[in-house]
Amino acid sequence: MTYLADVAALTRKDLRVELRAQDTLPAMLLFVLSTLVVFHFALPEGTGDDAAYGLLWVAIVFTALLGLARAWVPEQEHAVFDGLVLAPCDRSAIWVGKTLATLAFLLAAQVVALPAFALFFAPLDAAALAGVLLADIGICAVGSLLAAMAAAGRARELLLPLLVLPLSIPLIVGGVGAAISPEPVRYLLLLALYDGIFAVLSWASFEYVVTES
Amino acid sequence: MTGALSWIRGLPGLAALAAGLMGLALLFSFFIAPEDADQGISQRIFYIHVPIALTAYFCFGLGAWKALLLLWRGDERYDLESYVAIHQGTIFGSLTLITGAIWAKASWGVWWTWDSNQLVLFLTLFLFYCAYFMLRFSLPEGPRRARSSAVYALFGVALIPVSFLAIRLAEDFIHPTTFTRDGPQMTGTMFTAFCVSWAAVTLLAYVLYRVELAGKRLHTDLRELREVLE
Amino acid sequence: MISVRNLEKRYGRSRVLAGIDFELPRDGFLLVTGANGSGKTTLLRVLTGLVAPTRGTVEVEVDRGRLGFLAHEPLVYRELTALENLDLFGRLYRVPERRERIGMLLERFGLWEARSVRVAAYSRGMGQRLALCRALLHDPELLVLDEPYASLDEQGGALLDRELEELAGTRTLVVSTHDPARVERLATQRLALA
Numbered sequence: 302m303t304y305l306a307d308v309a310a311l312t313r314k315d316l317r318v319e320l321r322a323q324d325t326l327p328a329m330l331l332f333v334l335s336t337l338v339v340f341h342f343a344l345p346e347g348t349g350d351d352a353a354y355g356l357l358w359v360a361i362v363f364t365a366l367l368g369l370a371r372a373w374v375p376e377q378e379h380a381v382f383d384g385l386v387l388a389p390c391d392r393s394a395i396w397v398g399k400t401l402a403t404l405a406f407l408l409a410a411q412v413v414a415l416p417a418f419a420l421f422f423a424p425l426d427a428a429a430l431a432g433v434l435l436a437d438i439g440i441c442a443v444g445s446l447l448a449a450m451a452a453a454g455r456a457r458e459l460l461l462p463l464l465v466l467p468l469s470i471p472l473i474v475g476g477v478g479a480a481i482s483p484e485p486v487r488y489l490l491l492l493a494l495y496d497g498i499f500a501v502l503s504w505a506s507f508e509y510v511v512t513e514s
Numbered sequence: 515m516t517g518a519l520s521w522i523r524g525l526p527g528l529a530a531l532a533a534g535l536m537g538l539a540l541l542f543s544f545f546i547a548p549e550d551a552d553q554g555i556s557q558r559i560f561y562i563h564v565p566i567a568l569t570a571y572f573c574f575g576l577g578a579w580k581a582l583l584l585l586w587r588g589d590e591r592y593d594l595e596s597y598v599a600i601h602q603g604t605i606f607g608s609l610t611l612i613t614g615a616i617w618a619k620a621s622w623g624v625w626w627t628w629d630s631n632q633l634v635l636f637l638t639l640f641l642f643y644c645a646y647f648m649l650r651f652s653l654p655e656g657p658r659r660a661r662s663s664a665v666y667a668l669f670g671v672a673l674i675p676v677s678f679l680a681i682r683l684a685e686d687f688i689h690p691t692t693f694t695r696d697g698p699q700m701t702g703t704m705f706t707a708f709c710v711s712w713a714a715v716t717l718l719a720y721v722l723y724r725v726e727l728a729g730k731r732l733h734t735d736l737r738e739l740r741e742v743l744e
Numbered sequence: 745m746i747s748v749r750n751l752e753k754r755y756g757r758s759r760v761l762a763g764i765d766f767e768l769p770r771d772g773f774l775l776v777t778g779a780n781g782s783g784k785t786t787l788l789r790v791l792t793g794l795v796a797p798t799r800g801t802v803e804v805e806v807d808r809g810r811l812g813f814l815a816h817e818p819l820v821y822r823e824l825t826a827l828e829n830l831d832l833f834g835r836l837y838r839v840p841e842r843r844e845r846i847g848m849l850l851e852r853f854g855l856w857e858a859r860s861v862r863v864a865a866y867s868r869g870m871g872q873r874l875a876l877c878r879a880l881l882h883d884p885e886l887l888v889l890d891e892p893y894a895s896l897d898e899q900g901g902a903l904l905d906r907e908l909e910e911l912a913g914t915r916t917l918v919v920s921t922h923d924p925a926r927v928e929r930l931a932t933q934r935l936a937l938a
Contacts, residue, residue, distance in 0.1 A: 303838070310835045314821065314828075321823040321862065375821055379863075379871075383794055384819035384878070388836040389809030443669075450662040454652035464649060464666075467642035468673060471680035478683055491683060495676050502672055506665040509585050513657040513796035655756050657796045741759065 307390040311398025316405065318375045325371045329364050329410040336360040337417055350423035354480040357418055358473045361411070361433065362440065366462050368406050369444040372399055373452045386511055396445055396507035404441040411437070425480065428489065432479030435492035436472040439499060443468050446503040450510050471495050525724055532717040539714035542707035559620065561707055563613040565715040567632065570610050571674070573603030573719060574639070578671035581664035593660035594734070596667055597650070598727045602719055604643045610636050631681050638677050642670050745770045745886065745916045746791065751800035753786055760786045764800070766935055773912050773930050776920040778937030784920040785816060787937065788890045791918060804886070806916075809837060812884030814892050818875035822864040826855055826874050829863065830881060837882035849877040853903055868895040876904065886916045893921060901926075 319325055340356045376382040385395050411433060419425050425433075447464040451457040472495060478488030543561035577599035584592035614633045615625045626633070646666055653659035751764035760783045768774050778784050789795040790802055792813050804811075813819075820829040827846065834842040850856045853873040863871060872895045879887065893901055905926070911917060912930040919927060924934075 307836060310832055314824070314832050317828065318821060318823040375823065378822050379820055380815060380817035381819050381821055383813070383815060383817075384833065385836070386794065387792060387808055387811065387813055388833065389807070389838070390836045446665075450649060450666070451652070453658050453662070454649070454654070456652050460645075460648055460652050463645040467638055467645060468669065470638050471673075471676050474680040474684045487683060491676075491679055494679070498672055498676060499669070502669060506585075506668070509661045510658075510665055512793075513661075514793050737757075741754070741757070744759075 304391060304394055307394040308397045308401070311385075311395060312401045312405075315375070315398060315402030319402070319406065322375070325368055326406050326409060328371075329368050329406060330413055332367055333360055333364040333410055333414040334417060336363070337414065337421060341421060351481050353418075353422040354429070354477050357422070357480075358436075358476050360414070361436070361476070362466070362469050362473065364410055364414070365403075365407055365437070365440045365444060366465060368403055368410075369441075369448045369465065370458055370461055372403050372445055372448045377452060382511070392508040392511055393504050395511070396449075396504060400441050400445045400503075403445055404437055407437050407441060408434075428485035429476075429480035431489055432476040432485070432492060435489060435496055436476045439472050439492065439496045440465070440469055442496065442500040442503050446507055446510060449507065468499075525721070525728065528717070528724070529721050532714070532721045535710070535714035535717055539707075539711040542710050547704050547707035548701065557621075559613055559617045561711045562715075563610065563617055564708070565712040566606050566613060567610040567636070568712065569715045569719045570603050570606035570636075572716065573599050573606060573723070574643070574667075574670055574674070576723075577603055578667045581667035584660060584664045585668075590657070590660055593663065594730055595727060596664060598723055598730060600643060600646055600667055600670075601726065602723050604640070604647075605722075606715075606719060607636060607640050607643065611640060631678070631685070634681050635674070635677055638681075639670065639674065642673060646670070745772065745805050746774075746918070747801075747803040748791075749801045751787075751790065751802060752798050753783070753790060753795065754798045761790070761797075761937075764935075764937075766933070768916065768918065768933060770916055771913055772932045773917045773919070773927075774933045774935060775924055775927060775931035776918065776935045776937065777922075777924050778920075782937040784937055785890055788813075788888050788918065788920055789815075792888055806884075806886045809882065810885040812879040812882065812887045814875055814879045814887075814889040816890055816894075818863070818871040818878075820863050820871070820874055820878060823862060825860045825862055826850060826866075826877075827859045829874065830877060833878055833881055839882050845881065845883075846877075849880060852907075853877055854899065869897045869900050872896050873900055873903070876907070880907070884915070887911065887918070889917070889919045891921055892919060893923060893926065 337360060340353070340360070344352055344356065373382070376385065386392060415425060415430070415433065444461075444465055447468075448457075448461055451460040451464060454460065471491065475488045475492035475495065479485040479492070482488060539561070543558050547558070547561065549557075577596045580592045580596035580599060584590070584596060611633065614636070618633075619625050646663065649666055650659060650663050653662060746766075746768040748764055748766050751761055752759065753761040764787065766774070776784050776787060786795065790797055791804060792811060793804070793808070820826075821832075824832070827850075830846045830849070831842065834846060839845055847856070850859050853876060855870060855873055855877065858866070858870060863874065866874065872892075876892065879889070892904055896904060908917070908919075908927060908930060919931075921927065924931075
C-alpha cells in the first residue's frame with residue numbers, strides 16, 4: 302500500500318533529521334531528568350507515592366510539549382512544508398509520520414526517565430507502564446495536529462501548551478489512575494477510548510488544517 | 515449586498531420575547547416555585563444554573579455544527595457563525611461557573627469544590643475554549659484560521675464526553691465524595707419553573723447569538739464596502 | 745490548462761492581487777513580471793493551490809502529482825543530503841526509476857559531486873539548483889517557477905537557460921522574474937503586475 306510506504310518514508314525522514322540535528326531528544330531527556338530532581342525537593346517529607354505519580358505525569362506532559370514544540374521545525378526551515386503539502390500523497394500521511402516520530406522520541410526519553418523514577422520515587426507496574434504508552438499515543442496524536450495549527454501563527458511557543466493542556470486532562474486522569482488505582486483497567490480503557498477518538502479526529506482533520514483549498 | 519439587513523429582521527421581536535420570558539422565568543424561580551425543604555432559598559439558583567449550563571453546552575454544540583458545515587461545504591460564512599456560537603458558549607460557560615460557585619457557597623459554604631463533576635468539567639471546557647480564542651487571535655485572517663478554528667471547535671465537542679468520563683473516574687482517587695448533589699425531586703410546579711427557565715435562557719442565548727452575528731456581519735460588510743471604494 | 749477569472753487576494757486589509765484575468769493554454773509559457781511586492785509570489789502560490797483566492801476563480805487542469813513548483817525557499821530539508829531529499833520526494837511523487845532520474849538530474853545541474861553533502865552546507869546557488877531538481881523530479885506537465893534565476897551564479901543560470909529552452913513548447917510554464925530579458929523570447933504570454 303502506497304499510503305504505508307509514504308508514512309514509512311516520512312517517519313524515516315523525521316528520525317534521520319533528528320539523528321543529524323540532535324536538538325530535540327537530548328533536550329527532552331535532560332528536561333525530564335531535571336524535573337525529577339526538582340520533584341525530589343518539591344515533595345515534602347513523608348508524602349505518599351500517589352503524589353509522586355501525579356508529578357510524574359506532569360513531567361511527562363511537559364516533556365511531550367517540549368518535543369511537540371519542535372516537531373514541525375524541520376518543515377518550517379526552507380518552507381519544506383509547502384513541498385510536502387503539494388506532493389500527491391495523502392496529507393494525513395504527513396500527520397501519521399510526524400506522530401510516529403514524535404512518539405518515538407517521547408518513548409526514547411521515557412526509557413531513561415521511567416527507570417529513574419522507579420529508582421528515586423516509587424515502583425511502576427505493568428498497568429502504569431501501559432498507561433504511559435497509551436497516553437503517549439494520545440498526546441502525540443493530538444499534539445502533532447495542534448502544533449501544525451499553532452505553527453501557522455505567531456507566538457507559537459506560547460500557544461501550543463495552551464492548546465494541549467486542556468486536552469491532556471483526560472490523559473493525566475487515565476495515567477495516574479492506571480498507576481495508583483487497584484482497578485487500573487477502567488483507566489486504561491479511558492485512555493484507549495481517548496486515543497481512538499482523538500487519533501481518528503486528528504487523522505481526518507489534518508488535511509483541513511494544512512491546506513486552504 | 516442585497517438582503518444585508520435581512521438577518522436583523524425579526525430580531526427586535528425575538529429580543530422582546532426573550533426579555534419577557536426571562537422575566538417570567540425569574541418570577542417562577544423566585545416566587546412561584548415552592549421552597550425546597552432541605553436547601554432552602556439557595557436551591558432556587560438551580561433554576562438558573564442548570565439551564566445556563568445546558569445552554570452553554572448547546573452553544574458549543576452549535577459552534578461545532580457550524581464548524582463541521584464549514585469544513586464540509588467550504589462556505590466561509592460558517593466561520594463567523596461558529597465563532598459567535600462559541601463566544602456565546604464561553605459567556606454562558608463563565609456564567610455557569612459563577613452561578614455554580616454561588617450555589618456551592620450558599621449550600622456548602624465553599625466557593626469551589628472539586629467534588630462537583632459539573633464544575634470541574636466546565637472548568638476544563640472553559641480552559642479549552644479560552645484557548646480557542648488564543649488560537650484564533652494568533653492566526654491571520656483567512657482560510658487557515660477558519661479551518662483551524664473549525665477543527666478545534668470539533669475537538670471541543672469530542673472532549674466533552676471523554677472529560678466527563680475521566681472526571682467520573684477521577685472521583686475515586688482525587689477526593690472522597692463527601693458532597694452529593696442529586697437533582698432535586700421535582701414537583702409539578704418546580705418542573706414548570708425549570709422548563710420556563712430553560713426555554714427563557716435558550717431563547718436569550720439565541721437572541722444574543724443573532725445580535726452578535728448581525729453586528730459582526732455588519733462590520734465585515736462595511737469593511738468590504740470601504741475596500742471596494744478605495 | 746489554466747484559467748483565471750477576476751482573481752483577487754487580500755490579506756486582512758491589504759489587497760495583494762486584484763482583477764487578474766488570463767488563460768494559459770497547454771504548452772504555453774507565461775512570463776509574470778512586476779516590481780517587488782507586486783504580488784508575483786502570491787499569484788504563483790494561488791496557481792499551485794497553496795493559497796486560496798479571496799475572490800474569483802482559478803482553474804488549473806492538472807493535479808498535484810503533475811505540478812512542479814519552485815518557490816522562494818528551496819523546499820528541501822536542511823539536515824538531509826541532496827540524495828536523501830530527492831529520494832524522499834521521489835517516493836512521495838511516485839517517480840518511476842527513481843534512482844536513475846535523481847542521478848540524471850543531479851548531474852544535469854552540476855550537483856553530483858555534492859550529492860551526499862547535507863543541504864545545510866550548500867551555498868544559496870547550490871540550494872536553488874537542488875530546488876530545481878526537486879521541481880523537475882517527477883517530470884511535471886505544469887511548472888510554476890518563482891524567480892528561478894535568483895541566487896544562481898553564471899553557470900547555474902546557463903544550466904537553467906538550457907533547461908527552459910528544452911521545456912518550452914513541450915510543457916506548460918509559468919515563470920515570474922525580475923529580469924524578463926532572459927526568457928522573453930521563450931514566452932508566449934506576458935502578465936505584468938502593478
